[in-house]
């Protein structure tokens with residue numbers, strides 16, 4: 001591709017796909033842009049699906065990111081309700097048999113909610129607006145809910161259900177909820193948050209399967225126990241939406257492999273962004289796939305500028321939040337690279353109140369990540385220190401100074 005492309009084709013009309021189109025226009029691109037999306041809805045925001053939409057506080061109109069009219073005004077041609085089924089050089093084949101040709105293709109197909117073997121129709125997952133509205137209707141009618149998986153989405157569903165007066169049981173395979181992101185120490189705080197919020201939480205349990213329970217849902221555990229409820233949500237993470245790329249010959253083991261500019265390895269003129277994309281980390285050199293709202297937008301900016309040959313933006317640090325049981329949990333940085341967790345603020349790690357607790361994740365002497373429970377004003381102050389991989393002494397000095405204010 002010499003110079004700027006004539007036509008940018010974005011596959012996946014979620015947050016990352018939408019932001020890519022917006023960033024192309026704000027960087028001055030005047031060529032054609034097409035946006036293909038499997039869902040019939042205009043691009044919408046997913047975080048409220050397990051929060052305000054589920055509690056009934058927000059109606060779906062409120063989560064629209066950009067209406068079809070506004071996309072039209074932006075000069076983005078939409079193909080919604082259509083799935084891309086094959087990728088060939090410079091070409092995407094759609095589920096209706098048509099093909100679209102383009103000299104720059106951006107893959108933004110997100111993830112699909114993972115399900116369990118033998119999962120009955122009465123057990124649902126939560127990824128889309130349609131899923132959220134169906135679950136909301138269910139929550140209005142039931143007295144008890146089984147949540148399988150205590151990660152962030154499972155915990156938010158549990159929180160919304162408890163707020164609606166539903167008795168909630170959470171079954172989690174790991175020893176603590178959200179253990180992959182928070183690690184064992186802070187995961188134990190997430191467990192406290194859940195139980196203090198009224199959830200019947202069982203960790204370290206292994207499911208053997210679903211039982212026949214008529215209109216209800218029942219599961220059996222390896223330890224012989226069974227649990228039954230009026231309804232069930234399976235929240236065990238997502239699988240990258242890559243099945244349609246099987247013929248491209250690229251390694252799709254953990255999403256779409258990309259360099260630090262989002263260029264897909266082995267496919268010229270193709271970029272990937274958002275939950276589906278496994279980017280090289282410009283700082284640490286490994287490959288990482290973030291299922292984070294802010295990463296989708298940050299990557300879209302990088303890709304749009306790379307497509308247009310503009311200078312890359314300043315690097316950003318990964319950030320994730322989760323709202324559950326009246327607290328905001330926040331995580332800045334790469335906790336997966338740390339070997340030690342040190343308390344910075346609050347008393348949650350010594351059995352005191354969770355609110356106001358902040359911890360630093362260190363690899364040796366360097367700060368890799370910071371997490372907080374109901375401590376937004378502190379957490380934000382550590383962003384530059386995480387970005388710089390600050391030394392422990394500097395971090396502890398900052399913590400002392402902030403605590404004394």
Ligand SMILES: Cc1cc2nc3c(=O)[nH]c(=O)nc-3n(C[C@H](O)[C@H](O)[C@H](O)COP(=O)(O)OP(=O)(O)OC[C@H]3O[C@@H](n4cnc5c(N)ncnc54)[C@H](O)[C@@H]3O)c2cc1C
Nearest residue numbers: 012014015016038046047083084109110274275291292293
């Ligand atoms: C319930 C829920 C709550 C969340 N809460 C938080 C939160 O609190 N904080 C946070 O940081 N992150 C949160 N996230 C994660 C955040 O929403 C995602 O990181 C973000 O939506 C990723 O955007 P994306 O565009 O990569 O993927 P998506 O938003 O999933 O968009 C991908 C789109 O591509 C479409 N698609 C898939 N395959 C094809 C195909 N072959 N052809 C055409 N279209 C296709 C899909 O239908 C989908 O519409 C949450 C996610 C969910 C589901």
